[in-house]
Amino acid sequence: MTVIIAIWEVISKLQLFPTFMFPPLIIPNDPGGVTVMKTLVDGIISGQILEATGITLGRLLIGFFIAVVLGLTFGFLIARYKWVDDTLGFFVTALQSIPSIVWFPLAIVWFGLGNVAILFIVAIGATWTMTVNSSAGFKNVPSIYIDAARTLGASGPHLLRTVIIPASVPHIISGLRVAWAFAWRAIMAGELLGASGGLGYLLDLGRSIQAMDLVLSIMIVIGIIGTIIDSQVFLRMERSVARRWGLRT
Amino acid sequence: MKVDLNKVNKSYTKGKNDSLHVLEDIDFSIKEGEFVSLLGPSGCGKSTILKLIAGLSHPTSGDLKVNGTPVEGPGTDRVVVFQEGGLFPWMTVLENVTYGLKIKKMKRVEAEEKAMEGLRMVHLANFTNAYPHELSGGMKQRVAIARALVMDPDVLLMDEPFAALDEQTRLILHQELQDIWQKTGKTILFITHNIREALTLSDRVLLMSTRPGTIKQTFNVQASRPRNPSDSIIVDLEKRVMAELEEEMNKVLKEEFGDDYRYKTDSVRDRDNSDMGSHI
Numbered sequence A: 001m002t003v004i005i006a007i008w009e010v011i012s013k014l015q016l017f018p019t020f021m022f023p024p025l026i027i028p029n030d031p032g033g034v035t036v037m038k039t040l041v042d043g044i045i046s047g048q049i050l051e052a053t054g055i056t057l058g059r060l061l062i063g064f065f066i067a068v069v070l071g072l073t074f075g076f077l078i079a080r081y082k083w084v085d086d087t088l089g090f091f092v093t094a095l096q097s098i099p100s101i102v103w104f105p106l107a108i109v110w111f112g113l114g115n116v117a118i119l120f121i122v123a124i125g126a127t128w129t130m131t132v133n134s135s136a137g138f139k140n141v142p143s144i145y146i147d148a149a150r151t152l153g154a155s156g157p158h159l160l161r162t163v164i165i166p167a168s169v170p171h172i173i174s175g176l177r178v179a180w181a182f183a184w185r186a187i188m189a190g191e192l193l194g195a196s197g198g199l200g201y202l203l204d205l206g207r208s209i210q211a212m213d214l215v216l217s218i219m220i221v222i223g224i225i226g227t228i229i230d231s232q233v234f235l236r237m238e239r240s241v242a243r244r245w246g247l248r249t
Numbered sequence B: 001m002k003v004d005l006n007k008v009n010k011s012y013t014k015g016k017n018d019s020l021h022v023l024e025d026i027d028f029s030i031k032e033g034e035f036v037s038l039l040g041p042s043g044c045g046k047s048t049i050l051k052l053i054a055g056l057s058h059p060t061s062g063d064l065k066v067n068g069t070p071v072e073g074p075g076t077d078r079v080v081v082f083q084e085g086g087l088f089p090w091m092t093v094l095e096n097v098t099y100g101l102k103i104k105k106m107k108r109v110e111a112e113e114k115a116m117e118g119l120r121m122v123h124l125a126n127f128t129n130a131y132p133h134e135l136s137g138g139m140k141q142r143v144a145i146a147r148a149l150v151m152d153p154d155v156l157l158m159d160e161p162f163a164a165l166d167e168q169t170r171l172i173l174h175q176e177l178q179d180i181w182q183k184t185g186k187t188i189l190f191i192t193h194n195i196r197e198a199l200t201l202s203d204r205v206l207l208m209s210t211r212p213g214t215i216k217q218t219f220n221v222q223a224s225r226p227r228n229p230s231d232s233i234i235v236d237l238e239k240r241v242m243a244e245l246e247e248e249m250n251k252v253l254k255e256e257f258g259d260d261y262r263y264k265t266d267s268v269r270d271r272d273n274s275d276m277g278s279h280i
């Protein structure tokens, strides 16, 4: 890490490229000049970066939530009904391989350039992988749990709620984690291409005013947020389920 | 009769016009309070019979009655203890044991009291908040037994509940199961592929043969209780069951390895553990 930072600083100081293209990270090239660190700190203090982060996370959560609800529903239907598996199940595998940004032209025509179009590509980017994982989870519920529950009097929605869903939890959680990663990529692409506000928009702004210090500081923010959410939320969830179930120690 | 099977047949369809005839004309009944074992090699259809009685699967033909009424689906008058892994891993011991009681709409306090009573019966009252993976194999099976007992079923169905346990634990659980049976007077159908286990526990042993599964012979075990596996009546019966089985084993092995294979007649007798093959 330090080595990479040091190499970056040296290249920047050699002035092989203009400073705006290759800004230093920490130590300014001329007194009072730009550094990525300074832009980042200023951006946070002025609220510009925080506000953009808030907007992005807000969109992400809504889109992700829609994807999870749809993914669980489709996953359940695919696992439950053979004909849904033969139709939608087959189709989902194909849909899953389409990068979500490919939907963008359609989204713009359908919803106009704005929030709805962004939410659409975030949701569609995460829905299919969530569907695949949750249907795998529902399909692989060991029949012994279902048999045991039925002989103890469970049936219908109660069986679904108390046995089938909890038994699918390990699959569902890994589905959430992957779906989140897809949603995160989708929102960056979407915001970069056409949105007002958000981290992706700031990236595009940085490009248009040729301020790579801004672009780099946003990239740092994106990397940090992505890592924190993955390790603090999803990895933790996965571990606590694994621990409780005794899957790993 | 508590449980009554009359010419029960079961086939599974595999593929378009191919079917596997698993059970052929199964005829037997179990009296109230009786302890009956189904004994047979893996794959002979023991679990299939149990699932039919539990209502988890339906006969292709024949009559199947419990308490005089035809079985149509699962019911809490017939609870199953499975071989292993039947507990819900996401629930604590107490949650597992109260699961069925809560479905019966029993109040929480009452359900927990009843669960504790059941757990005391299997000597696990101190493990209420443990998760199944924290328990040994023997403890898990005790919880499964408690979970079934608290439902106060008319018939307790047990599908090789001790097959995955080590010999010592199994002997202890045999003792406990006999105690429980004597205390509660439950009607029990116990499935096993272990000859000694069947003879030690049961009033009656139904020996099955395979492909298709039929009941080949019935042995009444008139040894006194509590049972002692070295009781001469049991030892004697064990020899008779073995003799019956040799024939059966030859049949199975011939199918698996071809006609030139003959199982050495004595080798079955020499084994000290009277197991009938793979632990499935």
Ligand SMILES: Nc1ncnc2c1ncn2[C@@H]1O[C@H](COP(=O)(O)OP(=O)(O)O)[C@@H](O)[C@H]1O
Pocket: B012, B020, B022, B040, B041, B042, B043, B044, B045, B046, B047, B048, B049, B280
């Ligand atoms: N759901 C099923 N579909 C098709 N075949 C089955 C099914 N369940 C069991 N069988 C077959 O029926 C036979 C008897 O199985 P089972 O009753 O589990 O035997 P056992 O409990 O005596 O070992 C086996 O050959 C098995 O492959």
Ligand SMILES: [Mg+2]
Pocket: B043, B046, B047, B048, B159, B160, B280
């Ligand atoms: Mg079986």
